[in-house]
Amino acid sequence: MNNAKWDVRIERARKLAVNYPFASEGLRFYERLTRFHKSAYSQIEAACGTAKRDRPPAMLRREFDTFLLLPQFAPFLSAITEIAPVPLARFASEFRTRSGSYWQQTLVRFWEDGSGGQMNSEPFEAILSWLFLRPYAEYLADHTKSTAPKGTPSLCPLCGGKPQVGALRPEGDGATRSLICSLCATEWEYRRIVCPACGEEDVHKLAIYTAKEFNHVRVEACDSCRSYLKTVDLTKDGHAVPVVDELATIPLDLWAAEHSYQKLRTNVLGL
Ligand SMILES: [Zn+2]
Ligand SMILES: [Zn+2]
Structure with missing residues (x-):
């Protein structure tokens, strides 16, 4: 049901790439990344279902499904080596040679770090983790029963993200x-x-x-x-x-x- 949002983003990126040629290279990367995210989101939804659950405020990051996510990580790294700007593509290519347990540690460290991986991770590892985990985070957010946040928080009321x-x-x-x-x-x-x-x-x-x-x-x-x-x-x-x-x-x-x-x-x- 929520898959339509990815198409909206892809279409907008294509349109803006025409209107703003100076941004076309970056938007092309974003468009291809978003296609990957759309597909990953569908796989997560197929595995985890479409029901909405209660999740207390700021508790989104308590959940992490290693068995679901880890098999998607190697295909993600391959995609990044092909579509990302050179420095990130090169890092992803090197990162592919690391062990599955190292990948898992890296992803979990980012996920559990409320600062968005900016405090405790190598910057490129944090970027890869962030880009990879976005569809999972969006899936959890989309499948959480909405409750109005208390006050006006400056960080995300569900996951604590900036x-x-x-x-x-x-x-x-x-x-x-x-x-x-x-x-x-x-x-x-x-x-x-x-x-x-x-x-x-x-x-x-x-x-x-x-x-x-x-x-x-x-x-x-x-x-x-x-x-x-x-x-x-x-x-x-x-x-x-x-x-x-x-x-x-x-x-x-x-x-x-x-x-x-x-x-x-x-x-x-x-x-
Ligand atoms: Zn200020
Ligand atoms: Zn959030």
């Missing part, structure tokens, strides 16, 4: 802001004038940057902690798919880097 991108969705005469998880793609409401990295609420310290070629995407930066996040405004482009439009708007990341802002969560293109 937000990848924000969204403004039309509601009444205005828009509500939400954040989208970088691991399980859960989307949760978040207050508009507050930094998701440090909680800054002073509007004078929260900068917004837009560029005329991307009317519907903006950088939301914080001058207190120097972090930023991009937010996709669906009131301006109802066809946008936040996780994909975020990838395509590379010049906004370059602007942020030039102004010494650090992204809250690096995307699959390493930006």
